[in-house]
Amino acid sequence: MPLIYSEGREQPQRRLREEVQKSVKGTHYNNFSITFSLSGVPETPHFVARDGEVAEIRRMLCSDGSRRIVVLHGLGGIGKTQLAATYINRYRDEYSAIFWLNIKDEASIQQSFARIAAQILEQNADVGSLKGLNLQQEHDEIVQAVKAWLSLPGNTRWLIVYDNYDNPKLPGRKTDAAVDIHQFLPRAHQGSIVITTRLSQIDIGHHIRIEKLKSEHESLQILSKASGRNGLQDDGDAKDLVRELDGLPLALATAGAYLKRVPVSIRDYTRYYQESWARLSGNLHLGSYADRTLSSTWQLSYEHVQAQNxxxxxxxxxxxxxxxxxxxxxxxxxxxxxxxxxxxxxxxxxxxxxxxxxxxxxxxxxxxxxxxxxxxxxxxxxxxxxxxxxxxxxxxxxxxxxxxxxxxxxxxxxxxxxxxxxxxxxxxxxxxxxxxxxxxxxxSNWAFHSLGNLYSDQGKLGEAEKMFLRALHGYEKALGPDHTSTLNTVNNLGALYSNQWKLGEAEKMYLRALHGREKALGPDHTSTLHTVNNLGILYRDQGKLGEAEKMYLRALHGREKALGADHTSTLNTVNNLGVLYSNQGKLGEAEKMFFRALHGYEKALGPDHTSTLNTVNNLGALYSNQWKLNEAEKMYLRALHGYEKALGPDHTSILKIVDNLGILYRDQGKLGEAEKMHLRALHGQEEVLGPDHTSTLNTVNNLGVLYSNQGKLDEAEKMYLRALCGYERAMGIDKITTYRPAINTLMNLGSLRSKQGLLGQARQYYQRASDGLERLLGPTHPDVQSARHTLELTYRTVEDGMSSSDDQHLPDPTQPRSSKKRSRDILKRVLGLHVE
Structure with missing residues (x-):
C-alpha cells in the first residue's frame, strides 16, 4: 500500500510492518490451513459454563507461535474432555488446523494419527512425507510424517488435543500399556497443545485442575439441556436433585438422559436415586462421594434400560x-x-x-x-x-x-x-x-491354547507361557498325555521355550511331541514333520549342526511330498535350511535357499507378510556376512519398516533387526548411527525381555564392540563382562561355549585384554573361545582356523615377551574383516524368527 506522508515517518513505517506481517501470516495460513472437522472431537450438547477455565486455557495458549501446553486434570466424569471440545468450538477460527487424538493406548494413538494424516492429505495432496503411505498399516511412518508436517517452519498456528492420557509412563509406575506422550509430540517448539488426564503428576505444561461445578445454576443448566425440560432454575425439586448429584457433570448428564426418556417427575427421580444409593451403600464399599453419586445415577438408568430393552x-x-x-x-x-x-x-x-x-x-x-x-x-x-x-x-x-x-x-x-x-x-x-x-x-482348553498363540505372535512371551501351561494341564486331565490336542500344545510350548532360550526345556517338549505324534499319526504326517522342523531349529541353536541338517532335510522331503514345493510350510523349512547353511559357512547354498523361500513367500503371502520379511532379514544378514554392505542395508531396512508396520516399534523381532542394523552401521564406519541402533535395541529388550535375556546380552556385547572401535576401552570392558556374566547365569559356565554369541564375547574379551597388555588373560579367553568354536563348527571351519591362528599368536607373544606396544600385531576380532573370515554370528542372532 502507498505510504501516507502526512502521518509522519514513524507511523507509516509501523503500518507497513503490520501489512507485511499480515501478508506473511496469510501465506502461512494458506500453506497449512486445514478446514476444521468434527471427526474425533466429542460432542458437547450438555456442556455449560466453565467460563473461568475456558478463559485460563485461552490465556495460556495465546502466544506468538511458540510452543504452549495446557494440562487439564481431574477425576473421571468431571468434564475434562468436554471442556477441551468447548474451547475448540469457541476459538477454532484462530487456528490454522485443529486435531484431536485419543492417547489412551497405542492402538488409539495410531488410529488418531491415521485420521489426522487423512485430513491433511484431503486438502494438501502434495505433502511429500504423507503421499503413498498406507493409512491402515504404516503406523510408525504416519506418526513421524504428521509430526514432521507440524514441525515445518511457519506452521505454528495449529492446536492438538491429546485426550485420555490416563496411563502415562512415570518413574516407578510400570505397566505394559503405559504411553510416553513425548514420542508423539512434534519436534519443533511451536503450536498449541491441550492434554486431558486424571493424573496430576504429568510433568509438562501449565496445569489446570478441573473440579466439580460449584454453581447450582450451572448444574441446573446441564440437567435442563440433557433432559429437555425447561424452567428448572426455579424448580425446587430440580434444585434438590442437583444438590444430590453434587456438581458432577457426568452424573447430571446421565440423570438428564434418563429424565428425557422416562416421563417421571424430578421429585420421583430424586426419590429413586436416594433409594438406590441406600441399597448400594448398604453392602458395597464405594471409595468416594463421587463414586456413590455416579453409581446411583447409572443404577437408575440401567434399571430403566432393563425394563425397556x-x-x-x-x-x-x-x-x-x-x-x-x-x-x-x-x-x-x-x-x-x-x-x-x-x-x-x-x-x-x-x-x-x-x-x-x-x-x-x-x-x-x-x-x-x-x-x-x-x-x-x-x-x-x-x-x-x-x-x-x-x-x-x-x-x-x-x-x-x-x-x-x-x-x-x-x-x-x-x-x-x-x-x-x-x-x-x-x-x-x-x-x-x-x-x-x-x-x-x-x-475351554482350546481357548487358552489360542490365546497362547496370540500372545506369542505379539511378543508377550510370559503371558503366552501361562496360557499354554493352562491349556496343557487341562488337556492332560481331560484327554490324556498322548492325545493329539495335548501334543499340539506340547509342541507350541517347545517353540515358546526355544524363543526364551530355555533350550533344555524346549528339547524335552519337542521330543515328547515328536514321539507322541509318530505313534499317533505316523512319521510322515504333517504335524509330525512340523515338530521335526522345530527340532532342527533347536539343534541349530544348540550348535548341533549335523543333527539340525538331518531334521531339516527330513522335514523338507516330507513336506514337499505331502504339501508341494511351494506350500508355506515347505518354504519355512527352506528358509531354516538357509540359516543353517549360513552358520556352516556354505554361503552359496544359503543364498539359494533364501531366494527360493523369498520368491515363494512373496507369491503366496505377499511382500509385507512377516514370513516374507523374516527371509528378507536373513538375506540382509547373509549379504552383511559377505561384506555386501549396501545390499545388506536395503534388506535390513525393508525388513525393519515392514515389521514396524506389522508389529509395532517395540516387538522383540524388530529390536533384533535394529541391533543388526547397528552392526551394519558399525561395519560401514557410521559409529554414531550404530550407537543409536544398539541403544534403541538394548532399552527395548531390557524392558520387554529383561536385562539377562540372551537377546539383551547379545546387544550388550555388540555395544562393547562399538565402544572398543571408538577407543572407549573402559566402557567396552563393562559391556563385555556384563554380557559374559549374563550368559553364564542363563546357561551355566560350562554351556556358554555351545552358544555362538557367547563365544564371540570370549573372543572380544581376549582382544580387549590384548589391547590392555594383559596377554595371559587374553590367551585364556581365546582358548575357551577356540575350543568352543571347534566343537560347534568342526576343525576345518574358517572361523575355527582364524581363532586358532589368533590363539597361536598370543602364545608366541607371551613366549617372546612381546611388549604391550606391539599388541597391534594381534588380530582384533572386533574389527571388520573380509567376507571369508568375518564372524558368522550375525545369522545366529538374525531376528530369531525361526518359523514354527
Whole structure:
C-alpha cells in the first residue's frame, strides 16, 4: 500500500510492518490451513459454563507461535474432555488446523494419527512425507510424517488435543500399556497443545485442575439441556436433585438422559436415586462421594434400560468381562450360540444395533468412528468400573468363560493377510477377559491354547507361557498325555521355550511331541514333520549342526511330498535350511535357499507378510556376512519398516533387526548411527525381555564392540563382562561355549585384554573361545582356523615377551574383516524368527 506522508515517518513505517506481517501470516495460513472437522472431537450438547477455565486455557495458549501446553486434570466424569471440545468450538477460527487424538493406548494413538494424516492429505495432496503411505498399516511412518508436517517452519498456528492420557509412563509406575506422550509430540517448539488426564503428576505444561461445578445454576443448566425440560432454575425439586448429584457433570448428564426418556417427575427421580444409593451403600464399599453419586445415577438408568430393552441390559452387563473400548458385533456374537437365550438373540445384528441404540440414548455408550465409519462402541472408563464392581458384584463364571472364548475364537492364523491388525485389536480384550477368570467355570482348553498363540505372535512371551501351561494341564486331565490336542500344545510350548532360550526345556517338549505324534499319526504326517522342523531349529541353536541338517532335510522331503514345493510350510523349512547353511559357512547354498523361500513367500503371502520379511532379514544378514554392505542395508531396512508396520516399534523381532542394523552401521564406519541402533535395541529388550535375556546380552556385547572401535576401552570392558556374566547365569559356565554369541564375547574379551597388555588373560579367553568354536563348527571351519591362528599368536607373544606396544600385531576380532573370515554370528542372532 502507498505510504501516507502526512502521518509522519514513524507511523507509516509501523503500518507497513503490520501489512507485511499480515501478508506473511496469510501465506502461512494458506500453506497449512486445514478446514476444521468434527471427526474425533466429542460432542458437547450438555456442556455449560466453565467460563473461568475456558478463559485460563485461552490465556495460556495465546502466544506468538511458540510452543504452549495446557494440562487439564481431574477425576473421571468431571468434564475434562468436554471442556477441551468447548474451547475448540469457541476459538477454532484462530487456528490454522485443529486435531484431536485419543492417547489412551497405542492402538488409539495410531488410529488418531491415521485420521489426522487423512485430513491433511484431503486438502494438501502434495505433502511429500504423507503421499503413498498406507493409512491402515504404516503406523510408525504416519506418526513421524504428521509430526514432521507440524514441525515445518511457519506452521505454528495449529492446536492438538491429546485426550485420555490416563496411563502415562512415570518413574516407578510400570505397566505394559503405559504411553510416553513425548514420542508423539512434534519436534519443533511451536503450536498449541491441550492434554486431558486424571493424573496430576504429568510433568509438562501449565496445569489446570478441573473440579466439580460449584454453581447450582450451572448444574441446573446441564440437567435442563440433557433432559429437555425447561424452567428448572426455579424448580425446587430440580434444585434438590442437583444438590444430590453434587456438581458432577457426568452424573447430571446421565440423570438428564434418563429424565428425557422416562416421563417421571424430578421429585420421583430424586426419590429413586436416594433409594438406590441406600441399597448400594448398604453392602458395597464405594471409595468416594463421587463414586456413590455416579453409581446411583447409572443404577437408575440401567434399571430403566432393563425394563425397556432387556437385551441392552444384558449386553452392558456382559461388557464388564471385556475391555471398555472397541466392542464390535463380530466379537460379541462369536460364541453367542453357546450362551443363554438372550445372547443368541443378540447374535442377530439388528437386535445388537437396537440394544446399542438404547444404551446410547441413555448416555451410556458412544460409537467409535474411523474415517467416518463406525468401527465399534465404547463406554466411559468410570461406567466400565461400575459394571465390573457393582453391576457384576455376583460374578458370573459362565459369562467370564464365554468372554475368553469369544476373544480366543477370533484369533487369526499368522499366515493370513494383515493378521496382525486383528491381533492388535484383540489384545486389550484378551488381557481383560483372562484377568476376569475366577475359580469355577474355566474356559475351554482350546481357548487358552489360542490365546497362547496370540500372545506369542505379539511378543508377550510370559503371558503366552501361562496360557499354554493352562491349556496343557487341562488337556492332560481331560484327554490324556498322548492325545493329539495335548501334543499340539506340547509342541507350541517347545517353540515358546526355544524363543526364551530355555533350550533344555524346549528339547524335552519337542521330543515328547515328536514321539507322541509318530505313534499317533505316523512319521510322515504333517504335524509330525512340523515338530521335526522345530527340532532342527533347536539343534541349530544348540550348535548341533549335523543333527539340525538331518531334521531339516527330513522335514523338507516330507513336506514337499505331502504339501508341494511351494506350500508355506515347505518354504519355512527352506528358509531354516538357509540359516543353517549360513552358520556352516556354505554361503552359496544359503543364498539359494533364501531366494527360493523369498520368491515363494512373496507369491503366496505377499511382500509385507512377516514370513516374507523374516527371509528378507536373513538375506540382509547373509549379504552383511559377505561384506555386501549396501545390499545388506536395503534388506535390513525393508525388513525393519515392514515389521514396524506389522508389529509395532517395540516387538522383540524388530529390536533384533535394529541391533543388526547397528552392526551394519558399525561395519560401514557410521559409529554414531550404530550407537543409536544398539541403544534403541538394548532399552527395548531390557524392558520387554529383561536385562539377562540372551537377546539383551547379545546387544550388550555388540555395544562393547562399538565402544572398543571408538577407543572407549573402559566402557567396552563393562559391556563385555556384563554380557559374559549374563550368559553364564542363563546357561551355566560350562554351556556358554555351545552358544555362538557367547563365544564371540570370549573372543572380544581376549582382544580387549590384548589391547590392555594383559596377554595371559587374553590367551585364556581365546582358548575357551577356540575350543568352543571347534566343537560347534568342526576343525576345518574358517572361523575355527582364524581363532586358532589368533590363539597361536598370543602364545608366541607371551613366549617372546612381546611388549604391550606391539599388541597391534594381534588380530582384533572386533574389527571388520573380509567376507571369508568375518564372524558368522550375525545369522545366529538374525531376528530369531525361526518359523514354527
Amino acid at each position: 432387556p437385551l441392552a441390559a444384558h449386553l452392558l452387563r456382559w461388557w464388564a468381562y471385556f475391555n471398555n473400548e472397541d466392542m464390535w458385533f463380530g466379537l460379541f456374537c462369536a460364541r453367542s450360540g453357546m450362551g443363554p437365550v438372550w445372547m443368541k438373540q443378540l447374535s442377530e445384528e439388528l437386535n445388537f444395533n437396537d440394544a446399542m441404540g438404547v444404551l446410547h440414548d441413555y448416555g451410556l455408550v458412544e460409537p467409535t468412528t474411523i474415517f467416518q465409519r463406525i468401527q465399534g462402541y465404547s463406554i466411559h472408563g468410570c461406567l466400565h468400573s461400575w459394571a465390573i464392581h457393582i453391576l457384576n458384584k455376583e460374578w458370573d463364571g459362565r459369562l467370564s468363560k464365554l468372554a475368553v472364548e469369544s476373544v480366543a475364537s477370533q484369533v487369526p492364523s499368522n499366515v493370513g493377510a494383515d493378521y496382525w491388525l486383528l491381533q492388535k485389536r484383540l489384545i486389550p480384550h484378551a488381557i481383560r477377559s483372562c484377568s476376569a477368570v475366577q475359580d469355577g467355570d474355566v474356559p
